[in-house]
Amino acid sequence: MKMHLINGGVKEIEAASISALEALEELHVAGLERVVAVKINGELKDLSARVDSDVSLEPVFLDSVDGLEIMRHSTSHVMAEAVKELFPGVKVTIGPAIENGFYYDFDYERPFKEEDLPRIEEKMKEIINADLPFERREMTSREAITLFQREGENYKIEIIEDLGEERVSVYTQGSFTDLCRGPHLPSTGKIKAFRLTKTAGAYWRGDEKRPMLSRIYGVAFADPKTLKKHLQKIEEAKKRDHVRLGKELDLFSTHEEIGSGMIVWHPKGCMLRHILEDFEIQEHLRRGYEIVKGPLLLKTELWQRSGHYDNYRENMYFTEIDEQSYGIKPMNCLAHMLIYNSKMRSYRDLPKRYFELGLVHRHERSGVLHGLMRVREFTQDDAHIICTPDQLDGEIKGVLEFVRDVMEIFQFEYELEISTRPEKSIGSEEDWNRATDALKKALDDHHMPYQINEGDGAFYGPKIDVKLRDALEREWQCATIQCDFTMPERFDLSYVDKDGQKHRPVMIHRVILGAVERFIGVLIEHYAGAFPTWLSPVQAILLTVTDRNIPYGEKVLKSLKEGGIRADGDFRNEKLGLKVREAQLQKIPYMLIIGDKEQEQKGLTPRLRTGENLPFMTEKDFIDLIHEELRQRR
RNA sequence: GCCACCGUAGCUCAGUCGGUAGAGCACCUCACUCGUAAUGAGGAUGUCUGCGGUUCGAUUCCGCACGGUGGCUCCA
Numbered sequence: 001m002k003m004h005l006i007n008g009g010v011k012e013i014e015a016a017s018i019s020a021l022e023a024l025e026e027l028h029v030a031g032l033e034r035v036v037a038v039k040i041n042g043e044l045k046d047l048s049a050r051v052d053s054d055v056s057l058e059p060v061f062l063d064s065v066d067g068l069e070i071m072r073h074s075t076s077h078v079m080a081e082a083v084k085e086l087f088p089g090v091k092v093t094i095g096p097a098i099e100n101g102f103y104y105d106f107d108y109e110r111p112f113k114e115e116d117l118p119r120i121e122e123k124m125k126e127i128i129n130a131d132l133p134f135e136r137r138e139m140t141s142r143e144a145i146t147l148f149q150r151e152g153e154n155y156k157i158e159i160i161e162d163l164g165e166e167r168v169s170v171y172t173q174g175s176f177t178d179l180c181r182g183p184h185l186p187s188t189g190k191i192k193a194f195r196l197t198k199t200a201g202a203y204w205r206g207d208e209k210r211p212m213l214s215r216i217y218g219v220a221f222a223d224p225k226t227l228k229k230h231l232q233k234i235e236e237a238k239k240r241d242h243v244r245l246g247k248e249l250d251l252f253s254t255h256e257e258i259g260s261g262m263i264v265w266h267p268k269g270c271m272l273r274h275i276l277e278d279f280e281i282q283e284h285l286r287r288g289y290e291i292v293k294g295p296l297l298l299k300t301e302l303w304q305r306s307g308h309y310d311n312y313r314e315n316m317y318f319t320e321i322d323e324q325s326y327g328i329k330p331m332n333c334l335a336h337m338l339i340y341n342s343k344m345r346s347y348r349d350l351p352k353r354y355f356e357l358g359l360v361h362r363h364e365r366s367g368v369l370h371g372l373m374r375v376r377e378f379t380q381d382d383a384h385i386i387c388t389p390d391q392l393d394g395e396i397k398g399v400l401e402f403v404r405d406v407m408e409i410f411q412f413e414y415e416l417e418i419s420t421r422p423e424k425s426i427g428s429e430e431d432w433n434r435a436t437d438a439l440k441k442a443l444d445d446h447h448m449p450y451q452i453n454e455g456d457g458a459f460y461g462p463k464i465d466v467k468l469r470d471a472l473e474r475e476w477q478c479a480t481i482q483c484d485f486t487m488p489e490r491f492d493l494s495y496v497d498k499d500g501q502k503h504r505p506v507m508i509h510r511v512i513l514g515a516v517e518r519f520i521g522v523l524i525e526h527y528a529g530a531f532p533t534w535l536s537p538v539q540a541i542l543l544t545v546t547d548r549n550i551p552y553g554e555k556v557l558k559s560l561k562e563g564g565i566r567a568d569g570d571f572r573n574e575k576l577g578l579k580v581r582e583a584q585l586q587k588i589p590y591m592l593i594i595g596d597k598e599q600e601q602k603g604l605t606p607r608l609r610t611g612e613n614l615p616f617m618t619e620k621d622f623i624d625l626i627h628e629e630l631r632q633r634r
Numbered sequence: 635g636c637c638a639c640c641g642u643a644g645c646u647c648a649g650u651c652g653g654u655a656g657a658g659c660a661c662c663u664c665a666c667u668c669g670u671a672a673u674g675a676g677g678a679u680g681u682c683u684g685c686g687g688u689u690c691g692a693u694u695c696c697g698c699a700c701g702g703u704g705g706c707u708c709c710a
Contacts, residue, residue, distance in 0.1 A: 197704095212706080215706080367637090367705090477709070511710065613670075
């Protein structure tokens with residue numbers, strides 16, 4: 001038979017069938033000890049897989065993307081074996097490889113705790129040191145069910161039954177056999193670096209009505225050095241945590257006595273919000289939006305009419321005024337529709353683009369709250385575009401471009417998803433398809449790649465979601481563009497077309513930043529608190545060298561403020577070194593040194609937070625410098 | 635909401651195997667008037683998150699509540 005090595009030689013051998021490992025040896029693959037699997041005709045296989053016809057082979061090295069995933073998956077099997085040895089009676093469920101590591105979900109008489117992890121790690125090391133081979137076996141589903149019945153592994157049986165395959169494969173290493181598609185490492189000794197990181201509860205099959213299992217997470221890398229680097233990176237990322245920086249930079253706080261999910265904005269944080277909101281207003285006006293504002297409380301009857309009462313009630317707060325039930329708005333759309341309906345609309349008026357920095361309240365379940373990222377009271381940069389069906393595509397494109405431009409200003413990388421119809425929803429199948437297609441088309445036309453998120457749409461329509469990542473690489477939904485054919489129907493929105501007849505407009509719900517709170521959370525982590533000048537709550541701080549520089553410092557401060565600079569002064573009787581240090585820790589872009597030299601020559605000496613000094617300059621030059629940065633949004 | 639962990643001075647944290655607590659920074663006072671990441675000396679600071687229970691005695695053990703963190707589910 002003839003074997004072809006990808007990016008290598010061709011070799012013909014006599015034998016009719018050999019293992020992939022033997023084949024790679026025949027082909028003199030370098031670094032064979034680091035090979036953990038093989039691609040046979042492009043398909044990932046175990047090294048023990050048989051090679052018995054003319055094939056192309058490609059070794060998979062431990063430190064490749066595929067190699068790491070295989071190793072991480074194998075590590076989860078090793079963990080399952082360790083847990084089964086240490087905790088008799090435990091049942092295994094699923095244990096996949098994930099980004100940087102793996103997890104395994106167990107069903108045990110009690111949940112696992114952090115303190116169980118060292119013991120499990122020890123046991124895993126024993127298994128790894130024993131260098132046990134992973135052995136693959138194929139069998140019929142019936143045989144596999146019998147096998148797992150003997151082991152009392154009813155979750156595995158459920159998986160096999162749901163698979164509905166004729167044959168399945170199982171892998172055994174040491175005392176542990178698991179249902180698994182594979183491939184796996186040749187043996188446990190190939191695992192070079194792992195760490196169990198945390199425990200967590202997780203519902204069986206992600207369904208909160210089913211049992212809560214006990215999940216153990218781990219990370220695993222090709223070598224101890226990379227593992228250490230990864231753990232250090234996480235420690236570094238924690239220094240960028242927005243809750244921590246929010247406190248250090250005096251931006252916001254939360255209070256037990258106020259309640260969960262409510263943010264208190266301090267002067268600097270509030271300034272940051274104000275800058276963003278002001279930016280948003282300018283950008284919206286520029287793009288043909290009109291600013292509107294609706295009330296916080298609206299009668300419950302109206303929420304019934306919109307469908308929110310049936311579909312979103314558990315997230316809403318209600319109250320009673322004069323024996324009349326009211327709901328606090330969780331979304332801003334209702335008032336916008338009433339504005340539209342306040343008079344007759346012609347096709348000539350469309351599209352209407354109503355923009356509101358809308359304060360909403362949502363009763364988020366206590367366990368999901370998280371710093372600024374997930375709160376119960378937040379402000380959306382919300383808009384509703386009401387347009388003719390013909391205008392829909394163009395409007396979606398316009399919003400997409402808006403999102404793209406804004407993300408570029410902040411230099412965010414983002415991921416796009418389309419979410420389709422959820423179970424709990426209103427509207428006809430036809431409208432849903434039409435709306436979903438419009439969203440897809442807009443993304444395709446812009447050549448923007450996206451994922452499909454089945455069943456994750458809003459109850460009234462499908463949506464495009466834009467996701468940003470925080471310091472720990474967790475994804476947060478920010479911008480969203482949602483198509484809606486239903487609300488216009490329910491509120492009987494109409495416009496008079498050229499034909500003199502009333503027609504039904506379409507509505508787009510959309511946000512760009514999403515929630516101002518969440519966006520600021522992501523923004524803090526993105527810049528690690530060192531905001532560009534245009535966003536910095538304090539752009540420059542004056543640092544006097546001695547007390548005799550104070551009067552001059554005050555004069556400079558006054559003219560900088562009059563020049564539109566967000567300036568502050570540190571006129572304390574302290575050493576310059578201390579003032580520099582504190583301004584540095586506050587991550588203020590410019591420290592302006594005011595000493596005798598500056599006083600005599602009538603100017604200032606800026607020090608950047610990078611440590612670099614700019615040459616001595618006049619107040620006016622400095623003001624111009626800042627304004628140039630503002631213009632460029634830097 | 636579910637699972638795990640956590641809550642000690644304004645902040646970061648130590649401590650008490652049950653006998654009512656400490657450090658650094660910050661704060662206040664005094665001296666120093668100083669040129670690019672911490673000047674020195676002195677001082678004050680706590681219902682040990684809250685409410686119950688066990689106990690002669692609880693910050694420490696137990697339960698509940700409140701708040702936070704990491705996940706699951708849900709979501710901007």
